[in-house]
Amino acid sequence: MQTFETRDPTDQAFWNERFDRNFMPWDKGGVPAALRDFVAQSAPGATVLIPGCGTGYEVGYLCEAGWDVTAIDFSPAAVDAARALLGPWAQRVEQADFFTFTPKKPPDVIYERAFLCALPPRMRAAIAARWAALLPPGGLLAGFFYFDDAPKGPPFGIAKDALDALLKPSFECVEDRPVADSIPAFAGRERWQVWRRY
Numbered sequence: 001m002q003t004f005e006t007r008d009p010t011d012q013a014f015w016n017e018r019f020d021r022n023f024m025p026w027d028k029g030g031v032p033a034a035l036r037d038f039v040a041q042s043a044p045g046a047t048v049l050i051p052g053c054g055t056g057y058e059v060g061y062l063c064e065a066g067w068d069v070t071a072i073d074f075s076p077a078a079v080d081a082a083r084a085l086l087g088p089w090a091q092r093v094e095q096a097d098f099f100t101f102t103p104k105k106p107p108d109v110i111y112e113r114a115f116l117c118a119l120p121p122r123m124r125a126a127i128a129a130r131w132a133a134l135l136p137p138g139g140l141l142a143g144f145f146y147f148d149d150a151p152k153g154p155p156f157g158i159a160k161d162a163l164d165a166l167l168k169p170s171f172e173c174v175e176d177r178p179v180a181d182s183i184p185a186f187a188g189r190e191r192w193q194v195w196r197r198y
């Protein structure tokens with residue numbers, strides 16, 4: 001078992017240390033099937049923001065599907081890993097803090113995977129507020145939500161009622177399905193959901 005010097009996932013050093021040591025149990029190593037389905041049923045050319053993109057496999061996939069992608073991560077090690085993977089799409093990844101970043105163009109879609117659950121529960125209200133501020137009316141928050149009640153994380157699971165309470169003031173849930181291709185860290189405890197901004 002590895003030991004780490006950093007313990008605070010709100011600090012970029014926490015994520016740098018894990019990327020630098022290639023300890024990324026959240027990393028899928030590819031594009032989830034539910035995102036592929038979502039792209040297939042969406043209007044072409046959407047503008048998408050990916051907060052906390054990590055290695056960012058989805059960035060190249062979405063760019064190749066014709067989407068206008070901006071991916072951000074506040075960890076320089078994560079940005080380096082994503083850019084190394086993404087070849088021609090490398091410049092779609094920016095080092096930025098989600099809580100202060102303002103995209104050049106309002107996104108049609110915010111893609112969520114393992115960002116909400118990466119941060120402690122006390123950060124949830126701020127994350128939801130930022131999602132709501134960034135998305136225009138009709139914009140979609142689409143992605144994977146991790147449901148669990150273990151007190152320690154990351155990943156920090158959320159209860160269904162707590163997620164509803166967090167999002168329902170600003171969003172309507174328009175899709176909610178189980179996930180068939182989860183990695184072990186999330187298996188049986190994540191769902192694909194799409195929330196539409198009021």
Ligand SMILES: C[S@@+](CC[C@H](N)C(=O)[O-])C[C@H]1O[C@@H](n2cnc3c(N)ncnc32)[C@H](O)[C@@H]1O
Nearest residue numbers: 015052053054073074075078097098113114118
């Ligand atoms: C658990 S990883 C998930 C990465 C990626 N979304 C995935 O599915 O593989 C969480 C990521 O969020 C990033 N992160 C955490 N807080 C952030 C913040 N305030 N702004 C931007 N990125 C942040 C971390 O650096 C890390 O890469």
